[in-house]
Amino acid sequence: MLRFVLRRVLWVVPVVLVVAAITFALMHRAPGGPWDRVKPIPAATRANLDAKFGLDKPIWINPGALRAERDRGTVNPFVLGRAFADSQFLNYLGNLVLFDFGPSYQSRGTTTVQEIIGAKFPVSAKLGMVGLVFAVVVGIPLGVLAALRQRSWVDHLTLAVSTVGVAVPSFVIAIMLLIVLSRRFGVSPLRRPEEWDGLGRAYLLPGIVLGLGVLAVLVRLTRSSLLEVKRQDHVRTARAKGLAEGMVVRRHMLRNGLIPIVTVLGPAGAELITGSIIVETIFNVPGLGREFVDAIAARDYSMIMGTTLFYAALIALANVAVDVAYGYLDPRIRRA
Amino acid sequence: MEHRRPPGPSRRYRWVRVAGLLALLAVIAGSPVVGAAFALAAQDGTGANAKVLRIHQLLYPETADPQKSSFTQEIAFLVANYEGLTRLDANGQTSPAAAESWTFNEDGTVLTFNLREGLTYSDGSPLTAERFVYAVRRACDPNTAGDYQYILFDIAGCQEFASLYAAGDGATPAARDDAAAFAAARDAVAARAVDERTLELTLNQPAPYFPSVAGLWVFFPAQQELIEAAGDDWWTDPANQIGNGPFQVSRMEQDQLIAFDANENYWGGRPVLDGIELVYVPDAAVALEAYNAGDLDIVQPDPAQYPAIRADPALAEQFLSFAGTNTALLSFNMQQPPFDDQKVREAFAYAFDRETWCAEVNNGDCVPTLSWIPEGVPGFVETDAFGFDPEAAKAALAESSYGGPDGFPAVEYHYIADIPEERPRGEWIAGQYRDILGIEIALVPVEQTAWVRSINDPENYPPLTVIGWFQDYPDPQNWLSILWACESFFATPAGYCNTAFDDLVQQADQELDPATRFPLYEEAHRLLLADAFAVVLSNQANVFLVKPEVTGYTTTPSDGEWPGQWASPLTLDVER
Numbered sequence: 075m076l077r078f079v080l081r082r083v084l085w086v087v088p089v090v091l092v093v094a095a096i097t098f099a100l101m102h103r104a105p106g107g108p109w110d111r112v113k114p115i116p117a118a119t120r121a122n123l124d125a126k127f128g129l130d131k132p133i134w135i136n137p138g139a140l141r142a143e144r145d146r147g148t149v150n151p152f153v154l155g156r157a158f159a160d161s162q163f164l165n166y167l168g169n170l171v172l173f174d175f176g177p178s179y180q181s182r183g184t185t186t187v188q189e190i191i192g193a194k195f196p197v198s199a200k201l202g203m204v205g206l207v208f209a210v211v212v213g214i215p216l217g218v219l220a221a222l223r224q225r226s227w228v229d230h231l232t233l234a235v236s237t238v239g240v241a242v243p244s245f246v247i248a249i250m251l252l253i254v255l256s257r258r259f260g261v262s263p264l265r266r267p268e269e270w271d272g273l274g275r276a277y278l279l280p281g282i283v284l285g286l287g288v289l290a291v292l293v294r295l296t297r298s299s300l301l302e303v304k305r306q307d308h309v310r311t312a313r314a315k316g317l318a319e320g321m322v323v324r325r326h327m328l329r330n331g332l333i334p335i336v337t338v339l340g341p342a343g344a345e346l347i348t349g350s351i352i353v354e355t356i357f358n359v360p361g362l363g364r365e366f367v368d369a370i371a372a373r374d375y376s377m378i379m380g381t382t383l384f385y386a387a388l389i390a391l392a393n394v395a396v397d398v399a400y401g402y403l404d405p406r407i408r409r410a
Numbered sequence: 411m412e413h414r415r416p417p418g419p420s421r422r423y424r425w426v427r428v429a430g431l432l433a434l435l436a437v438i439a440g441s442p443v444v445g446a447a448f449a450l451a452a453q454d455g456t457g458a459n460a461k462v463l464r465i466h467q468l469l470y471p472e473t474a475d476p477q478k479s480s481f482t483q484e485i486a487f488l489v490a491n492y493e494g495l496t497r498l499d500a501n502g503q504t505s506p507a508a509a510e511s512w513t514f515n516e517d518g519t520v521l522t523f524n525l526r527e528g529l530t531y532s533d534g535s536p537l538t539a540e541r542f543v544y545a546v547r548r549a550c551d552p553n554t555a556g557d558y559q560y561i562l563f564d565i566a567g568c569q570e571f572a573s574l575y576a577a578g579d580g581a582t583p584a585a586r587d588d589a590a591a592f593a594a595a596r597d598a599v600a601a602r603a604v605d606e607r608t609l610e611l612t613l614n615q616p617a618p619y620f621p622s623v624a625g626l627w628v629f630f631p632a633q634q635e636l637i638e639a640a641g642d643d644w645w646t647d648p649a650n651q652i653g654n655g656p657f658q659v660s661r662m663e664q665d666q667l668i669a670f671d672a673n674e675n676y677w678g679g680r681p682v683l684d685g686i687e688l689v690y691v692p693d694a695a696v697a698l699e700a701y702n703a704g705d706l707d708i709v710q711p712d713p714a715q716y717p718a719i720r721a722d723p724a725l726a727e728q729f730l731s732f733a734g735t736n737t738a739l740l741s742f743n744m745q746q747p748p749f750d751d752q753k754v755r756e757a758f759a760y761a762f763d764r765e766t767w768c769a770e771v772n773n774g775d776c777v778p779t780l781s782w783i784p785e786g787v788p789g790f791v792e793t794d795a796f797g798f799d800p801e802a803a804k805a806a807l808a809e810s811s812y813g814g815p816d817g818f819p820a821v822e823y824h825y826i827a828d829i830p831e832e833r834p835r836g837e838w839i840a841g842q843y844r845d846i847l848g849i850e851i852a853l854v855p856v857e858q859t860a861w862v863r864s865i866n867d868p869e870n871y872p873p874l875t876v877i878g879w880f881q882d883y884p885d886p887q888n889w890l891s892i893l894w895a896c897e898s899f900f901a902t903p904a905g906y907c908n909t910a911f912d913d914l915v916q917q918a919d920q921e922l923d924p925a926t927r928f929p930l931y932e933e934a935h936r937l938l939l940a941d942a943f944a945v946v947l948s949n950q951a952n953v954f955l956v957k958p959e960v961t962g963y964t965t966t967p968s969d970g971e972w973p974g975q976w977a978s979p980l981t982l983d984v985e986r
Contacts, residue, residue: 104857104859104860105857105859105860105863105864106857106859106860106861106862106863107859107863110859110862110863110866111412111480111557111862112412112413112862112865112877112878112879113412113879113899114866114899115557115559115560116559116560116563117576118552118559118560118569118572118573118576119555119556119557119559119560119572121573121575121576122552122553122555122559122572122575122576123555125575125586126553126555177642180472180473181472181473181643182472182473182475182478182555182556183642184473184475184478184642184643184644184645184646185642185643185646189643193664249695249696252696252699253699256699256700256702256703257702257703260703262700262703262705263696263699263700263703263705264689264691264696264700264705264706266666266667267663267666267667270666355692355693356693356695356696357696358665358666358690358691358692358693358696360663360664360665360666364665364692371828371857371858371859372472372859373859
């Protein structure tokens with residue numbers, strides 16, 4: 075089991091590298107750069123900025139620097155190699171190994187990307203956890219109930235709620251909740267900055283809105299998965315041997331019915347935790363989701379790379395967690 | 411200055427009118443149990459009776475470093491916290507601030523500022539001329555590389571210092587570790603503290619507009635020892651932002667809140683307000699709701715909300731809208747056919763209905779104009795050049811080398827795809843030209859940064875696109891010389907060049923006597939307009955909702971972030 079987990083975790087490294095190369099290539103292909111303004115920055119200033127952020131170097135490899143070193147008579151292969159590797163991409167990877175994601179361009183280099191991620195990711199993660207807990211705690215029991223009482227009013231209501239959850243965009247629900255709460259219950263639509271410290275009430279509303287989509291998926295998946303298991307022979311056997319209904323549901327139906335749910339929970343959890351631009355914007359949550367989207371428009375290269383790689387690693391790890399959970403739920407997978 | 415509206419999701423809510431859904435959600439959310447649960451989440455804002463003005467802001471500063479900033483929201487912060495040598499008064503004119511007076515020498519190349527007596531920072535420590543020397547040198551420093559570095563290139567030695575490491579013009583760049591060369595270039599920047607109260611700037615050529623430049627944020631005297639001790643991100647900590655403005659920042663929470671206290675040591679006396687809170691709410695719908703709930707005193711609504719606001723009698727009375735110091739243009743690529751033809755440009759200018767454009771297409775978010783320099787800024791001219799006239803438009807097209815719409819090439823109109831309103835605006839423009847001139851316009855959506863790159867690029871300048879300019883300082887030089895001279899920001903990529911215009915602005919730029927100077931600019935301005943250099947469209951309005959409790963302010967066209975921002979920091983008041 076340990077070897078299995080270890081192998082899966084190590085696989086994250088090449089995944090991140092490939093994502094890095096692709097993102098880097100796409101990012102530099104996009105027209106425009108971080109210093110583009112309606113009133114252009116003059117050449118001298120632009121050159122200073124490029125030098126400060128290393129944008130004056132070639133993107134992938136630096137044969138020019140290698141040639142310059144060789145002309146100078148350098149033979150030390152280590153120095154030559156370094157000159158050759160003195161490019162934007164390879165320098166970036168070199169710093170990445172040291173967990174240095176570089177300075178954010180939007181802040182004109184005054185803050186590093188790891189500082190921003192360090193400050194903002196915990197907020198997004200907390201919000202995502204609230205959303206995930208809400209989705210699981212409400213969604214799975216609702217799905218079970220709907221499956222057990224198929225075609226009852228519970229089932230229909232559940233279906234209605236989950237349809238709304240899937241079909242209505244979160245910004246519509248968010249704005250409406252804010253308006254209703256503000257006008258009917260006097261809840262201010264604004265939060266003070268300190269409310270995002272710790273795990274305060276501020277997280278309640280955005281967490282619920284964020285979790286609604288996943289909740290809807292969970293309800294429908296749990297329901298259909300359980301309906302399928304419900305008709306299987308081993309369940310009928312369990313009933314026939316006189317097991318209490320609760321035991322049948324918990325031990326024989328849920329444990330089998332949960333496997334597809336765990337499959338979605340991994341990626342869904344990662345998605346919730348990485349932060350949603352829409353929910354974070356409406357509730358003005360100081361999270362990472364907004365940073366990510368803003369960075370793209372601003373061509374904040376280091377921020378785009380940093381957040382993309384961070385997310386890539388997070389999602390890859392979430393998938394590893396799913397695989398491990400499979401092994402726990404279904405011993406056959408562990409052995410394979 | 412750079413102006414950016416968030417392209418965020420808020421601008422897409424307009425289409426949401428799903429009444430049935432609203433009813434369903436209202437039932438769910440309105441049920442007492444659910445409501446009670448959420449009511450637990452309620453928490454009061456500032457409960458105190460202090461006179462703290464709560465102002466809505468859409469975007470948080472990317473950097474609030476005076477020598478690096480360029481965006482309007484950054485400048486709004488800096489202007490509350492700091493003050494330059496001059497500032498804008500209620501008439502939008504340059505007036506004394508940290509400097510009580512200034513003089514040029516005879517040939518206009520040495521500018522001497524006399525600082526006020528007993529000038530201090532908010533903590534009571536003395537503010538001397540040396541502080542401004544540091545600000546100037548820091549702004550010119552190649553390592554600072556701020557967006558507005560170039561605006562000080564009129565100061566002797568500044569451009570050379572900024573270009574210290576740049577190769578070009580045959581000069582050998584200095585090595586980055588050459589401390590002696592760095593120190594020499596820094597000390598060669600011709601800003602000198604003659605004594606504690608006298609600052610002397612030596613300019614490369616006469617620059618009568620320079621007292622206005624001295625009021626800009628690059629001159630704001632942030633403290634050297636605090637910056638050097640804290641490093642590049644010094645500006646994020648209010649403890650390092652000890653300023654000399656009417657207010658003193660006390661709290662900075664990224665993307666959430668910036669709070670100021672009144673500066674008791676301001677030379678002009680203490681402001682009436684006890685403080686200001688800039689509350690960052692990226693979503694205009696949420697901001698409006700908070701305003702209605704009494705949690706904000708001033709908000710910047712979204713143009714999509716204007717009709718609903720005007721329809722509400724209470725809100726309509728609190729709606730404040732006035733033209734800003736900016737001008738929008740429908741700009742041509744004049745390097746290429748068909749817009750290298752003056753008559754074609756005239757036809758396009760005649761065929762543009764600016765009244766309908768502002769009132770209906772933009773929901774009243776702008777004021778139509780035919781003058782490139784806005785009213786109230788020197789250089790403004792009364793003109794009727796190429797005002798809306800469909801018959802004249804058709805006649806101009808008939809006189810062009812195309813002789814009419816037949817055989818007229820297909821024309822592309824480029825717009826920013828990230829802003830949802832841009833598409834219907836483009837469709838309206840295309841419809842106008844189809845109906846009046848019989849010309850087909852193809853709409854091309856472009857991602858915003860790619861668009862910005864294209865309007866600075868002579869190779870890829872769009873055939874037709876809407877661009878705008880937000881004034882840095884109230885001088886025609888900022889509207890004409892730096893934008894439309896042959897080698898300048900707007901003219902080069904758009905392909906405009908008129909040597910008669912260049913001669914006039916060059917002469918005016920160096921003329922010290924305003925009585926001679928401004929008429930020269932007006933003449934140049936008329937030349938520019940007569941060339942049909944673009945379709946002059948409108949001045950975008952500054953629009954706010956202001957609670958009746960807020961008083962004591964005079965608006966200036968430059969008040970883009972809140973009314974009274976420039977001229978009334980001391981008298982702004984709010985009833986609590």
